[in-house]
Structures are given as structure tokens and as C-alpha cells.
Amino acid sequence: NEVTMEKIVALAKGRGFVYPGSEIYGGLANTWDYGPLGVEFKNNIKKAWWKKFVQENKYNVGLDAAILMNPRTWEASGHVGGFSDPLIDCKNCHSRFRADKLIEDHMMANGQEQPVIDGWPNEKMEAYIREHKVQCPDCGKSDFTNIRQFNLMFKTFQGVTEDSKSQIYLRPETAQGIFVNFKNVARTSRKKIPFGICQIGKSFRNEITPGNFTFRTREFEQMECEFFCKPGTDLEWFAYWKDYCENFLKSLNMNMENVRLRDHEKEELSHYSNATTDIEYRFPFGWGELWGIADRTDFDLSRHSEYSGEQLTFTEGEGKDRETYIPYCIEPSLGADRVALAFLIDAYEEETVTDAKGKEDTRVIMHFHPALAPYKAAVLPLAKKLADQAEPIYEELSRYFNVDYDVTGSIGKRYRREDEIGTPYCICVDFDTETDRCVTIRDRDTMEQIRIPIEDVKGYIEERLQF
Numbered sequence: 001n002e003v004t005m006e007k008i009v010a011l012a013k014g015r016g017f018v019y020p021g022s023e024i025y026g027g028l029a030n031t032w033d034y035g036p037l038g039v040e041f042k043n044n045i046k047k048a049w050w051k052k053f054v055q056e057n058k059y060n061v062g063l064d065a066a067i068l069m070n071p072r073t074w075e076a077s078g079h080v081g082g083f084s085d086p087l088i089d090c091k092n093c094h095s096r097f098r099a100d101k102l103i104e105d106h107m108m109a110n111g112q113e114q115p116v117i118d119g120w121p122n123e124k125m126e127a128y129i130r131e132h133k134v135q136c137p138d139c140g141k142s143d144f145t146n147i148r149q150f151n152l153m154f155k156t157f158q159g160v161t162e163d164s165k166s167q168i169y170l171r172p173e174t175a176q177g178i179f180v181n182f183k184n185v186a187r188t189s190r191k192k193i194p195f196g197i198c199q200i201g202k203s204f205r206n207e208i209t210p211g212n213f214t215f216r217t218r219e220f221e222q223m224e225c226e227f228f229c230k231p232g233t234d235l236e237w238f239a240y241w242k243d244y245c246e247n248f249l250k251s252l253n254m255n256m257e258n259v260r261l262r263d264h265e266k267e268e269l270s271h272y273s274n275a276t277t278d279i280e281y282r283f284p285f286g287w288g289e290l291w292g293i294a295d296r297t298d299f300d301l302s303r304h305s306e307y308s309g310e311q312l313t314f315t316e317g318e319g320k321d322r323e324t325y326i327p328y329c330i331e332p333s334l335g336a337d338r339v340a341l342a343f344l345i346d347a348y349e350e351e352t353v354t355d356a357k358g359k360e361d362t363r364v365i366m367h368f369h370p371a372l373a374p375y376k377a378a379v380l381p382l383a384k385k386l387a388d389q390a391e392p393i394y395e396e397l398s399r400y401f402n403v404d405y406d407v408t409g410s411i412g413k414r415y416r417r418e419d420e421i422g423t424p425y426c427i428c429v430d431f432d433t434e435t436d437r438c439v440t441i442r443d444r445d446t447m448e449q450i451r452i453p454i455e456d457v458k459g460y461i462e463e464r465l466q467f
């Protein structure tokens with residue numbers, strides 16, 4: 001009963017988590033729309049991240065910067081010059097690929113577990129492809145063009161004239177909106193180093209090979225934190241944030257057997273980075289990066305100081321201890337859609353159950369942590385005529401969290417439907433409810449049932465939403 005992408009995609013589409021984008025027009029490749037359950041689920045993930053990174057973390061504050069930024073930003077950040085992927089074409093069938101991914105797949109097919117080819121110059125990649133006669137995944141031939149660098153930024157125009165002066169970009173990451181506001185936030189929040197700024201928002205990258213459902217798309221959401229610290233303390237903070245991120249996943253019940261931390265080797269590190277670790281998840285298609293955690297030194301603030309003329313420094317101490325410096329920065333950067341996909345896969349289970357008549361059946365369960373579940377509970381009256389009892393319970397609970405209400409079909413079928421969308425608690429209203437003022441609560445994972453007074457239900461569930 002292995003989890004496959006087919007099963008996840010089918011459940012996501014069938015139950016209203018994720019639909020193909022623009023479907024009635026035949027779709028738009030690699031775009032996805034979150035349905036009624038998907039939007040709740042992804043919002044819950046974003047809320048959980050915000051809770052841990054902003055609300056509960058004494059160092060951090062939040063920000064919501066614009067997607068469109070002054071184009072100088074992207075010159076300073078290095079994205080105009082350097083944010084590109086190595087593009088290669090098959091001369092036979094004209095399919096296009098990322099050369100590095102082509103090599104990585106070839107290496108993995110030949111038994112290498114963790115190929116690392118970041119930082120390889122184009123000549124080295126071209127030589128590898130030639131020497132190993134790497135085949136085109138689409139037609140099987142091994143005849144490729146040379147590699148060209150392809151910039152991943154989406155261009156657009158601001159205002160009514162479409163000339164180069166009005167050309168701007170959709171941001172390829174949320175981080176730069178944070179760096180350009182470093183001074184504003186430091187001044188207005190009266191934060192002292194060390195402190196961090198967190199942001200959740202859309203980013204856009206014209207990826208050459210998007211795919212694997214929502215794993216890699218051209219429009220996606222990021223949850224980023226830029227944490228500023230004193231030079232020399234950066235490696236300590238780097239370790240702090242690595243732990244913090246790992247604990248976040250643990251606290252939401254991600255199965256840590258499917259998670260690994262991969263430290264970048266010296267030659268793989270960006271020239272400005274002192275240390276980088278990726279938190280990876282074991283997807284059905286292989287290990288993939290969830291979270292990039294990087295010690296970016298003073299690279300970003302230095303570059304923005306240089307390009308903007310505004311000194312992005314921090315001053316501390318008094319008298320002869322007074323010192324001014326450009327802070328170092330630790331960046332934990334997580335994809336909201338990617339981690340949502342990981343949580344979907346991680347939660348999926350098929351269980352074989354035998355009914356009272358001895359018939360075998362498959363029960364699909366999404367074991368979401370209650371904090372992430374789209375519905376925290378479902379109110380299920382045993383019969384339609386119990387609506388008078390059940391509706392007020394639904395109305396009361398809905399004031400505090402998201403609750404489903406379902407009266408159609410047998411109670412067994414309704415339980416199964418709730419299991420499949422990960423509702424942790426089903427509240428069954430039966431014929432005794434009117435007299436004993438109690439309901440039965442069924443646990444999704446154990447299927448155990450307990451009977452408790454109606455007025456205790458809210459507390460019972462709220463307690464279990466904690467993480």
C-alpha cells in the first residue's frame with residue numbers, strides 16, 4: 001500500500017485540495033488551484049509557521065512587502081546577472097531540459113545516491129553529457145546543443161508604455177523585500193541585533209522543468225526569515241535555526257524517517273555563504289529540498305548598501321565600545337506549497353479493515369496533525385431528524401474553528417469521508433443526546449469512541465490543536 005503521486009493527485013483533486021489550473025480551458029501547464037480543503041490546509045501551514053517563527057519567537061517580527069520592486073533591487077541581489085539555469089536542447093526532438101537535472105538523473109540512475117553538481121561550470125556539464133552519452137528522456141537520442149544560461153525571472157511592464165525603462169520583474173523570492181526594509185524595521189520596531197524579519201508571499205520563477213505536481217511550479221509561495229546577527233556569531237545562529245526548523249516539522253508530526261538534513265560541501269556553497277543545509281523530504285519521486293537554510297554572511301546588506309547608497313548598518317554600544325557593522329544574515333527559506341505537498345504525502349495511509357460481515361475494505365486516512373487538518377471536527381447527526389440537536393453544536397463550534405457538517409449517507413460512510421480528508425474528530429449526535437446532553441467523539445486514527453457532555457467538546461478539541 002505504498003503512497004504514490006497518482007494516489008495523492010487523485011485524492012487532492014477528488015476531495016477538493018488541489019485542482020489543475022484553468023481546467024475548463026484545457027489548463028495552463030503546471031498551474032494548480034487550491035480548492036476548499038486545500039486553501040484551509042495551506043492556510044493552516046502558513047499560520048503554524050507564523051506562530052512558531054513570529055508569534056512565539058522573541059527575536060522575530062513580520063513583514064508583507066510588495067511583489068513588484070524597483071528593478072535595481074534585482075541588480076543588487078545578483079538576480080539580473082546570475083539567476084539563471086543551464087538550458088540544453090535535444091537536437092533530435094527539440095525538447096528542453098535543465099542540464100544539471102539531466103546529469104543528476106543520470107547519476108542517480110547509475111546508482112549514485114546524492115549527486116551534487118551545483119557549481120559545475122557549463123563546460124564540465126557538457127563534457128559529462130558527451131562522455132556518458134546521456135540520453136534525451138523524451139526520444140532516447142544523445143545529441144544535445146551547448147548549454148545556454150536562461151534567466152528565471154518573469155518580466156513585465158509597469159504603466160502604459162512597454163519599453164525597457166518601464167520593465168520590472170515579478171519577485172523570484174520574498175527575501176529581497178525584507179533586505180530593502182532592514183532599516184525601516186530596525187528603526188520602527190526598535191529591535192536590537194540579533195533579530196529576524198519574516199514574510200510569507202508569492203514568488204515567481206520561469207522554471208525550465210516544473211513538475212511533480214506542486215513540488216516545482218512557476219508561481220509558488222515562500223515562507224522566509226532573514227535573521228540578522230553580529231559577524232562571528234553567525235555559525236551559532238545557523239545551528240539554532242537548523243534545529244528550530246527541524247523541530248517545526250517534528251512538532252507537526254512529520255515522520256522524521258522521511259526527512260534528512262544535507263549539509264552543502266565547500267565546493268557547492270555559494271561564494272558568499274559560510275554554511276548551507278537543506279532539509280530534504282523523501283517524496284515518492286526521490287529526495288527533494290523542502291527548506292534551504294543558509295548563512296549568507298553580509299552579502300545582501302552589503303550589496304544593497306552599495307547599490308542604493310543607503311548604509312544598511314547597525315550601531316551598538318556606548319562610548320569607546322560603540323561599533324557599527326553590517327550584520328550577517330541567516331536565512332531559513334521554506335516553500336509553502338512544497339511543504340504542504342510533503343505533509344499531504346506524509347499523512348496518507350491505506351488501511352485494510354474488515355466490517356461486521358467479514359468483508360474487507362480499504363480505509364484511506366489522512367493523519368494530519370489537528371492543527372493542519374482542514375476541518376478540526378465534523379458534526380454528524382445519526383438521523384436527519386436530529387438536526388435540531390446537531391445544528392446548534394455545529395454553530396457553536398464554528399465560532400472557534402473550522403467544522404464540517406454532514407447528514408447524508410450512513411454514519412459509516414460519513415466517517416470514511418472524514419477520514420479521507422483528515423478530520424481528526426467526528427462528533428456523532430444520536431437519539432440519547434437530547435436527554436443526556438452528551439455526544440460521541442470518534443478519533444480518526446484509533447477509531448475509538450468516547451461519550452462526553454456537549455459543553456466539553458470545544459475544550460476537548462482545542463486542547464488537541466496545540467503543537
Ligand code: ATP
Nearest residue numbers: 207215216217218220289290291292333334335338
Ligand atoms: P531547487 O533547487 O529545488 O530549484 P532552490 O534551491 O532554487 O530550489 P531556493 O531558492 O533556496 O530554492 O528557495 C527556497 C525554497 O523555496 C525551496 O526550498 C523550496 O521549498 C521553495 N521553492 C523554490 N522554487 C520553487 C518552485 N519552483 N516551486 C515550488 N517551491 C519552490
